[in-house]
Amino acid sequence: MEKIIQLKVRKDLDPRRQLTVIKLKGSLISKGYTEIIHILDQDDEFHINTFETPAEQRNEVQRYIAAFISEENLSDTIYFK
Numbered sequence: 001m002e003k004i005i006q007l008k009v010r011k012d013l014d015p016r017r018q019l020t021v022i023k024l025k026g027s028l029i030s031k032g033y034t035e036i037i038h039i040l041d042q043d044d045e046f047h048i049n050t051f052e053t054p055a056e057q058r059n060e061v062q063r064y065i066a067a068f069i070s071e072e073n074l075s076d077t078i079y080f081k
Contacts, residue, residue: 002052002053002054002055003052003053003054003055003058004050004051004052005050005051005052005053005058005061005062005065005080006048006049006050006080006081007048007049007050007065007078007079007080007081008042008046008047008048008049008078008079008080008081009021009046009047009048009049009077009078009079010045010046010076010077010078011044011045011046011047012045013077017074017077020072020074021074021077021078024065024068024072024074024078025037025049027068028051028061028064028065031064033051033053033057033060033061033064034051034052034053036051037049037050037051038050038051048081062080065078065080066080
């Protein structure tokens, strides 16, 4: 069974942070955690990024994202929803 993961991502980003967020999304796809990431507007400040991942990988994916956020200092940019 697939599990859905949602991330809340700030819209107003400087070019460096924007590139880093794109890097995270690309790495989620290249590592095989998902095939596609859906992006929806939440409001004027945030996008919601949603993707499905196999249930057995959910904890691994969440740890990977949390580590990426920490390493890249994105704690004020990306949030688990």
